[in-house]
Amino acid sequence: MLKLVDSGARSHLPFSPAFIAGELMFVSGQASVDAETGAIIAGSFEEEMRRSIENLRAILEAGGLSLDHVVNVKSYVAEEADLALYNQIYPEYFSEPRPSRSTIVGVLGTKLKFELDCVAYVGATRQQAERIG
Numbered sequence: 001m002l003k004l005v006d007s008g009a010r011s012h013l014p015f016s017p018a019f020i021a022g023e024l025m026f027v028s029g030q031a032s033v034d035a036e037t038g039a040i041i042a043g044s045f046e047e048e049m050r051r052s053i054e055n056l057r058a059i060l061e062a063g064g065l066s067l068d069h070v071v072n073v074k075s076y077v078a079e080e081a082d083l084a085l086y087n088q089i090y091p092e093y094f095s096e097p098r099p100s101r102s103t104i105v106g107v108l109g110t111k112l113k114f115e116l117d118c119v120a121y122v123g124a125t126r127q128q129a130e131r132i133g
Contacts, residue, residue, distance in 0.1 A: 005020060018059050030116060057093075060118075069120040077114055097129065
């Protein structure tokens, strides 16, 4: 089964918001952009991070999922100085057990302060996962 999720938050750039392939949903990188037009909305690190996650949430919900279905997150933080705030805000959106995560610093150039993408599991939430070990 392959499904295109083509709503929630959109971009004017040449990529799709998300695809569901079997039991996994792959969501493209979400940044601080207007969900309708894809125009960048500049702000503080916190504002940009929250807007990015809200865009991610909108795409997940368009596909029938929630942030609790996210099993892997890749985050991109422009400035190392923002890592403490990033780690403070992150748990507000991703509860225990948290998704696996990679964070890359210093890769966004000058237009964005934060971006993230994810993989979500269609079949269950993280809270329903069988714990091993």
